[in-house]
Amino acid sequence: MANDPIHQFQIHEYFPLGQFGGMEFHFTNSALTMIANVAVVTGFLYFATTKKSLVPGRVQSVAEMAYEFVASTLKSSAGTEGMRFFPFVFSLFMFILTANLFGMFPYFLTATSQIIITFALAMTVMLVVVGYGFYRHGMHFLGLFVPSGVPGAVIPLVSAIEVISFLSRPISLSVRLFANMLAGHITLKVFAGFVVTLAGLGVAGIGGAIVPLLMTVALTALEFLVAFLQAYVFTILTCMYLNDALHPGH
Amino acid sequence: MTLFLDSGSQMTWLVTSASAQEAAPPAPAAPQPNSAPPPAPAADAHAPSPDATHSAVGAPEGHKGAFPPFDVHTFPSQIFWFVICFGVLYLLMKRLVVPQIAEIVEGRAAKIAGDIAEAQRLRLQSDTALSTYEKALADARASSQKIAQAATDKAKAEADARRHAIEAELTAKLADAEGRIGDIKTKALADVGAIAEDAAGAVVHALIGQQPSPEEVSAAVSTVRGS
Numbered sequence: 001m002a003n004d005p006i007h008q009f010q011i012h013e014y015f016p017l018g019q020f021g022g023m024e025f026h027f028t029n030s031a032l033t034m035i036a037n038v039a040v041v042t043g044f045l046y047f048a049t050t051k052k053s054l055v056p057g058r059v060q061s062v063a064e065m066a067y068e069f070v071a072s073t074l075k076s077s078a079g080t081e082g083m084r085f086f087p088f089v090f091s092l093f094m095f096i097l098t099a100n101l102f103g104m105f106p107y108f109l110t111a112t113s114q115i116i117i118t119f120a121l122a123m124t125v126m127l128v129v130v131g132y133g134f135y136r137h138g139m140h141f142l143g144l145f146v147p148s149g150v151p152g153a154v155i156p157l158v159s160a161i162e163v164i165s166f167l168s169r170p171i172s173l174s175v176r177l178f179a180n181m182l183a184g185h186i187t188l189k190v191f192a193g194f195v196v197t198l199a200g201l202g203v204a205g206i207g208g209a210i211v212p213l214l215m216t217v218a219l220t221a222l223e224f225l226v227a228f229l230q231a232y233v234f235t236i237l238t239c240m241y242l243n244d245a246l247h248p249g250h
Numbered sequence: 251m252t253l254f255l256d257s258g259s260q261m262t263w264l265v266t267s268a269s270a271q272e273a274a275p276p277a278p279a280a281p282q283p284n285s286a287p288p289p290a291p292a293a294d295a296h297a298p299s300p301d302a303t304h305s306a307v308g309a310p311e312g313h314k315g316a317f318p319p320f321d322v323h324t325f326p327s328q329i330f331w332f333v334i335c336f337g338v339l340y341l342l343m344k345r346l347v348v349p350q351i352a353e354i355v356e357g358r359a360a361k362i363a364g365d366i367a368e369a370q371r372l373r374l375q376s377d378t379a380l381s382t383y384e385k386a387l388a389d390a391r392a393s394s395q396k397i398a399q400a401a402t403d404k405a406k407a408e409a410d411a412r413r414h415a416i417e418a419e420l421t422a423k424l425a426d427a428e429g430r431i432g433d434i435k436t437k438a439l440a441d442v443g444a445i446a447e448d449a450a451g452a453v454v455h456a457l458i459g460q461q462p463s464p465e466e467v468s469a470a471v472s473t474v475r476g477s
Contacts, residue, residue, distance in 0.1 A: 009318040011328070023326035030324070031331035038339045045347045052354050054361065060354075067351040087344035095339055116325045120332045182319065 005189035009113055009182070030117070033102055033109045041094045066094065070235065077239035078246055085242050088128060092121065093235040100181060100227030104220070112230075113181040115174065122174035125238045133245040144248040173237060180230045184223045191216045446471045 013026035048063040056064055070090045074082050096112060103110025111117050133141035145162040146155060194212035198205040318324075447467045454462045 011324040026327045030328050034335035038335050042342045087348045091340045091343045115319045116328045
């Protein structure tokens with residue numbers, strides 16, 4: 001049971017909240033993780049910057065680094081106009097990054113290893129893109145699917161491809177994050193399980209357990225990198241999609 | 251990039267093994283109906299222990315036979331809490347955190363820009379002061395040169411004038427002296443005739459014992475002198 005690599009993704013229902021429309025709502029470990037996530041992100045960023053020092057201390061410069069990192073990502077992909085989405089993109093980045101990093105603590109659930117959470121994140125991005133696109137450009141937003149400079153005869157084909165690629169965005173966005181977090185944690189757990197299993201076999205096993213132990217240490221470092229990288233990838237793709245909403249003409 | 255492909259492929263065998271297990275009981279509509287057979291060898295390599303332990307766990311956990319992230323039963327709760335948490339996070343970021351950090355970052359940028367502008371202004375000011383000073387210095391030098399030149403010219407002119415005056419005075423004195431010398435000479439030469447006549451009369455008287463008439467003497471003298 002201790003070796004089950006899937007067990008870490010189990011959703012535990014702590015207490016029920018009631019039923020609505022035939023669906024049961026519970027307070028779960030996933031909810032607890034996300035609430036802790038919001039509390040940690042807000043608490044850290046807020047209290048790190050309350051002093052508003054001109055020359056930042058260590059904690060303040062970390063908060064500023066996060067701010068400027070997201071701001072420069074957004075500006076380089078979607079231009080200065082894209083800065084209107086800054087609070088949204090910043091929330092997204094901090095939420096995913098913190099959820100991924102929470103997953104690195106033993107016994108913590110990784111909220112981003114739940115496909116429904118990553119899908120909800122991706123759909124939020126898509127709703128913002130589509131909603132703002134139509135709000136800002138009206139029907140011209142559909143020009144996104146008709147690239148300029150394409151001969152008239154090919155337009156139906158190209159448009160069909162564009163529509164399919166647009167519709168696949170939320171899927172690729174959510175599955176990429178979900179799969180990376182899930183696979184990383186399973187791999188980590190499997191190698192860590194080898195250590196325990198081999199060490200239980202006696203002296204020779206303890207010697208043999210060194211290899212998976214080293215592997216586990218290396219994978220832990222890699223997982224920290226992946227936790228950051230996937231948050232960044234999600235953010236920069238969001239910025240590119242927002243750029244489409246801002247400038248639908250290719 | 252290979253990293254992600256790699257971890258992705260590792261993911262698929264675990265997912266398909268789990269969904270294969272899920273498909274065995276007849277109840278739910280599995281998301282991947284036909285894709286179970288191909289990755290079988292990979293699944294055989296690693297899957298046995300998870301599968302065995304999972305089915306052992308499955309009974310006490312109750313209704314969950316499915317792979318946990320695909321357990322539809324948990325979706326409404328998770329979406330519900332996601333919407334609340336992300337909504338709250340967004341509002342907190344938008345209202346509280348982002349304005350605060352923006353104030354710091356932009357305040358710093360404004361401060362730096364202001365300081366640079368101030369430094370630029372002061373540099374310009376010092377440049378102006380320097381050029382004013384240099385102009386004043388050049389003016390002073392030029393005017394001092396002019397004054398020195400004027401003083402030299404004046405002194406020279408005065409010296410010239412005094413020299414001319416002295417020269418003129420000396421010339422006048424010289425002319426005066428020459429006049430007097432001429433007068434004296436003329437008078438002396440005139441006196442020479444009378445003396446010669448007296449001397450000639452005396453000489454004649456001494457020679458012949460006879461006093462010659464003054465007319466003869468004077469005629470003789472003037473004859474001698476005239477020659």
